[in-house]
Amino acid sequence: MTDTAFLEDFHAVSRIGATPANGVDRQAATPADRETREWFRAFAERRGWETRVDGIGNQFALVELVPGAPYVLLGSHLDSQPLGGRFDGAYGVIAGLHAAARIADRAAASPAAGSTGPAYNVAVVNWFNEEGGRFAPSIMGSSVFAGIKREDEMLEVRDLGGTSVREALAGIGYLGTDARPEIASYAEIHIEQGRILERDGIPIGAVDRSWYTQKLDVEVLGEQSHTGATAMADRHDALLGAAKVIAKVHEVTEHFEPETLVSSVGQLTLEPNSPIVVARRVHLVADLRADDADVVLAARDRLLADIADIADAYGLRITARDFDVRDNQHYPESGLALAEAAAAELGLGARRIRTMAGHDSVAMNRIAPTVMLFIPSVDGVSHCEREYTRDEDMIDGVAMLAEVGWRLVHGALQAELVAAPASAPANA
Amino acid sequence: MTDTAFLEDFHAVSRIGATPANGVDRQAATPADRETREWFRAFAERRGWETRVDGIGNQFALVELVPGAPYVLLGSHLDSQPLGGRFDGAYGVIAGLHAAARIADRAAASPAAGSTGPAYNVAVVNWFNEEGGRFAPSIMGSSVFAGIKREDEMLEVRDLGGTSVREALAGIGYLGTDARPEIASYAEIHIEQGRILERDGIPIGAVDRSWYTQKLDVEVLGEQSHTGATAMADRHDALLGAAKVIAKVHEVTEHFEPETLVSSVGQLTLEPNSPIVVARRVHLVADLRADDADVVLAARDRLLADIADIADAYGLRITARDFDVRDNQHYPESGLALAEAAAAELGLGARRIRTMAGHDSVAMNRIAPTVMLFIPSVDGVSHCEREYTRDEDMIDGVAMLAEVGWRLVHGALQAELVAAPASAPANA
Structure with a gap:
């Protein structure tokens, strides 16, 4: 050939x-x-x-x-x-x-x-x-x-x-x-x-x-409401919570030496996904990787703490599950x-x-x-x-x-x- | 009856x-x-x-x-x-x-x-x-x-x-x-x-x-890449940009008297939406409403400035278009x-x-x-x-x-x- x-x-x-x-x-x-x-x-x-x-x-x-x-x-x-x-x-x-x-x-x-x-x-x-x-x-x-x-x-x-x-x-x-x-x-x-x-x-x-790689499977649960008629104080906006999680998944890399950790969210689904409805549920997947397993584990622990803070701050229920962990x-x-x-x-x-x-x-x-x-x-x-x-x-x-x-x-x-x-x- | x-x-x-x-x-x-x-x-x-x-x-x-x-x-x-x-x-x-x-x-x-x-x-x-x-x-x-x-x-x-x-x-x-x-x-x-x-x-x-109500139709354009293999500095992550926009759409209400303005994102689509791909494109719709038209217009202007900053900070192209404006x-x-x-x-x-x-x-x-x-x-x-x-x-x-x-x-x-x-x- x-x-x-x-x-x-x-x-x-x-x-x-x-x-x-x-x-x-x-x-x-x-x-x-x-x-x-x-x-x-x-x-x-x-x-x-x-x-x-x-x-x-x-x-x-x-x-x-x-x-x-x-x-x-x-x-x-x-x-x-x-x-x-x-x-x-x-x-x-x-x-x-x-x-x-x-x-x-x-x-x-x-x-x-x-x-x-x-x-x-x-x-x-x-x-x-x-x-x-x-x-x-x-x-x-x-x-x-x-x-x-x-x-x-x-x-x-x-x-x-x-x-x-x-x-x-x-x-x-x-x-x-x-x-x-x-x-x-x-x-x-x-x-x-x-x-x-x-x-x-x-x-x-x-x-x-x-x-070393792992994913975090994150579910953000809020309450569906009207983007126009619901008072801001009464909203439990799952998409807002998800946005805060996405930002943290990115920012966590800044706590480690440059390019020792990579971390991003690539997949997200939103319910009900209507322009005038505050979202009830968001599911997203974060992908964390580093040569050193301890770096990934430290980043994961930091993210879990951040996620708990976000849930408290915005009146949401957020669960994060380890997934696809590869040594x-x-x-x-x-x-x-x-x-x-x-x-x-x-x-x-x-x-x-x-x-x-x-x-x-x-x-x-x-x-x-x-x-x-x-x-x-x-x-x-x-x-x-x-x-x-x-x-x-x-x-x-x-x-x-x-x-x-x-x-x-x-x-x-x-x-x-x-x-x-x-x-x-x-x-x- | x-x-x-x-x-x-x-x-x-x-x-x-x-x-x-x-x-x-x-x-x-x-x-x-x-x-x-x-x-x-x-x-x-x-x-x-x-x-x-x-x-x-x-x-x-x-x-x-x-x-x-x-x-x-x-x-x-x-x-x-x-x-x-x-x-x-x-x-x-x-x-x-x-x-x-x-x-x-x-x-x-x-x-x-x-x-x-x-x-x-x-x-x-x-x-x-x-x-x-x-x-x-x-x-x-x-x-x-x-x-x-x-x-x-x-x-x-x-x-x-x-x-x-x-x-x-x-x-x-x-x-x-x-x-x-x-x-x-x-x-x-x-x-x-x-x-x-x-x-x-x-x-x-x-x-x-x-x-007074209006929507903002926002398109965030980045570059598709690998969530695992692409250096963080080389990513142009459309979902990260979208997350920053969603947070700003919420926070803009804090610049006005409580409950005079409501503002949320309810709809978002993501491409390609794969767990191990950094997103290329996000489309989202923000919904802004206030009794006073000037409040909506001021919030919109502030958001457009925020969006320009986000595009600069993360190497993205973001467009925002007024849509469904109702006096x-x-x-x-x-x-x-x-x-x-x-x-x-x-x-x-x-x-x-x-x-x-x-x-x-x-x-x-x-x-x-x-x-x-x-x-x-x-x-x-x-x-x-x-x-x-x-x-x-x-x-x-x-x-x-x-x-x-x-x-x-x-x-x-x-x-x-x-x-x-x-x-x-x-x-x-």
Whole structure:
């Protein structure tokens, strides 16, 4: 598979669910999401690869090198945020398909006798609902695969319109029943979504750990009344309380060193949402992240105190619930060394880097030796239409993933396989 | 028509679109709104009254006393806010129907010769979309009737789901083509939605004027980004800007004497509204009202300055547009005197009172001699399920409206008819 073929495929997928400002809108289990899945399946079938869909809509393409052996899994996700970027997730899946094809070609071109041949097969995955914009929590498909979330519970999660994951997946024809492949290791490549690689002029990031993250699910309960006729002193305005909470969620970052904590509210629903009615109820979700768990916990405690003060001041009832708490994940040292060796062999600069964003690899790292790679993002922006990564950086990343995958199918992280937690089997 | 018959009818209508907490949810042109219209039509048809529906969905029941004469119009609206109260609007329509029936009975029982008989007919109206919760602006049907709003423009107004007024009215079978009745005068009775009558222990309010009101339509434009991965300094968070605007819309009231100004945000939409995406756009509507127009204008100017500061501070673009501006409306002195005389004849206490809320009578007062009456509201609450008015207060109000209507059909405000503005004909 050539670099040109990769770019053609990448730009073809970018047209699925394309928005006028060069982004994509392909939320999980929508018609646009289905269309990317059809594209993925066609890619695999043209090469004679087996495809599977599991019970939570994860889609696999299996490339057999060693009959009966477990799989080195490469991939990411093809779903996007509403009006999201065309690189986030999609790059990793398409790079995974091309890397798998290169690994298969390289194995066919160099049949090795005995112990120098591949020890594992290779597979590519398109994880279901990494973004979580339509169905919370995010990182859903890989978390079910890793045994961190229960499949039956996730299938009952509903979007704001009341449609369940089960109904939405069935609706696009991707509520599967296939067995999950047994895996030996996992590798993912993704755009950085930050400015560090761009600033340093380095093409490859080897991710050493993820930030500690949690969400706060906040419900503000007031009393519905008339915006025109109710005395100000008699109002119990849930939207005013929510506005004060949103401001505090932002301001809490000022109590810590700059950029050690990020904290914002991105989702809010309002009832009854009428121009001349004081709101009865607001539901919102705050997202807090830091490298240091203690920073997140201190910010959370401060916010809970602020929220209690707001409830008192405005005659409201406000509840805040911890949700989607994710501990720091450390990727294995041996995987970092493997990535550095692969980059060196390809003549590509590489540095270690942390991820603030969540990724499917954060879930997979719990159950298998995992390598997480970054390529640069222009201006560090993501989850927006102007997200951008240059073609040459994408091409370097495909070469890098193919080299890492080649080493993995030859058993590079085989020792770590034993270290996978017994309580969370790969085929949960 | 007896008081018992009135209460039976009132409580029957309260069951249409009833909510578990004793409210109703009958937004304009929904199936529940259609059901109240069918009830209204059946009431009229049982009495042999003609019914009509005009091109904006206003529904009329016509009672002929003097063939060919114009009509004294009584009424209000049967639509409600989402999870609204069962009294707001519905009371005035049902009281209007019963008052009209009493006037017809009284006329039949006392046929008068020559100049002592009725000079006008009587009609009852159920105005379309007074509430404006689904389709803005509010007071839509009566404003079209009064020539203040254009029917063709109002028919193209869309709800948040994209459905137009025209489509919604056609969908419930109430996009009519009937001629509007020629009217001589208008009377409306409504719950106060404030605490003054309750506090003073007075059963009838004669409304002397409406507050000056305006809305501000605010759009906050930021940039979509990742709540987890984007540096705080790089965020342009439209929801944070909106939260600051909401707080200012509340705080502006503190710069004026207590309760001289009311100001709140009730409606807000957020894009893309995903838990892990910093918002790109927020649209919200602020509602400002005061008896003194200068107070509203001063508050508006202060808010525009605050909004400019917020845009600067958070790297946002914010626009604010004046919308739905309504000048103070003074109800005619002769109508107030008529109401006071009618109350005295019935032995009911009455006082003059202002309305902070908008009513269909505010529009009708522009084109015809208008009497606006209030009855008490327990705790002054409205636009909520616990809105409440006692049966005995409702019964007093029906008697009051029937007496006012009786005087109107006998030409009590006939002199004012000449004073109606020529530029806004009754049958606009």
